[in-house]
Amino acid sequence: MIKLINISKRYGEGAAAVHAVKNVDLEVAAGQIMGVIGESGAGKSTLIRCVNLLERPTEGSVIVAGQDLTRLGNGELPRARRNIGMIFQHFNLLSSRTVFANVALPLELAGMDKAAIKHRVNELLELVGLSHRAKAYPSELSGGQKQRVAIARALAPQPKVLLCDEATSALDPQTTQSILTLLKDINKKLGLTILLITHEMQVVKSICDRVAIISNGELIEQGEVAWFFANA
Ligand code: ADP
Numbered sequence: 040m041i042k043l044i045n046i047s048k049r050y051g052e053g054a055a056a057v058h059a060v061k062n063v064d065l066e067v068a069a070g071q072i073m074g075v076i077g078e079s080g081a082g083k084s085t086l087i088r089c090v091n092l093l094e095r096p097t098e099g100s101v102i103v104a105g106q107d108l109t110r111l112g113n114g115e116l117p118r119a120r121r122n123i124g125m126i127f128q129h130f131n132l133l134s135s136r137t138v139f140a141n142v143a144l145p146l147e148l149a150g151m152d153k154a155a156i157k158h159r160v161n162e163l164l165e166l167v168g169l170s171h172r173a174k175a176y177p178s179e180l181s182g183g184q185k186q187r188v189a190i191a192r193a194l195a196p197q198p199k200v201l202l203c204d205e206a207t208s209a210l211d212p213q214t215t216q217s218i219l220t221l222l223k224d225i226n227k228k229l230g231l232t233i234l235l236i237t238h239e240m241q242v243v244k245s246i247c248d249r250v251a252i253i254s255n256g257e258l259i260e261q262g263e264v265a266w267f268f269a270n271a
Pocket residue numbers: 050051057058059077078079080081082083084085086
């Protein structure tokens with residue numbers, strides 16, 4: 040479902056250039072949950088942002104759902120990106136919009152009609168367990184609730200892939216576990232493929248099928264999570 044072929048990303052030019060990601064090859068099969076773990080500055084965020092071309096890789100190809108995104112122009116990218124949802128550490132909700140309106144936004148942008156939006160948003164809020172908070176504003180929610188809204192919004196365009204950028208790093212351990220359980224449920228129920236980055240081994244242990252370790256921009260090891268911990 041996701042195939043990164045020899046991806047490199049450099050920021051800047053010449054002597055000041057930072058080689059954030061170096062010759063990374065990574066495959067995530069349909070329906071799998073893959074974790075990339077590494078220390079701060081290892082290149083995790085750059086790598087995951089290359090998957091939906093929030094960062095354009097300096098070299099290599101990014102293939103998602105059979106489509107080579109690196110060959111698409113800026114005009115064709117938005118449509119291809121509907122296959123790829125993303126959630127962030129700090130949720131990135133719009134504070135001026137209610138929970139309902141945050142989740143509705145991508146559907147409005149896609150031109151869906153009002154009645155269909157209402158139906159779809161209610162369905163999504165039920166999926167993440169937040170139907171009772173539809174009219175609340177983000178400032179009235181806990182961190183875990185905010186991330187649930189962000190998950191509902193990311194799923195609204197029916198993506199095949201969900202990217203999670205340190206999605207539980209701002210949450211306490213108990214809330215982290217409830218968000219990870221939700222992601223696993225969604226993975227099972229919808230067959231969604233998930234790629235996440237984290238600096239916490241516990242996140243990988245809880246929900247990932249496979250894990251890759253990134254250090255200094257390079258993937259230094261990868262394998263099945265069960266194998267990994269059996270040999271740790
Ligand atoms: P991680 O997510 O693992 O903390 P990042 O991908 O954020 O790692 O960063 C990898 C390296 O790239 C670091 O050395 C960081 O300082 C550098 N970097 C990240 N973003 C930029 C940027 N926009 N411009 C220049 N350097 C950057």
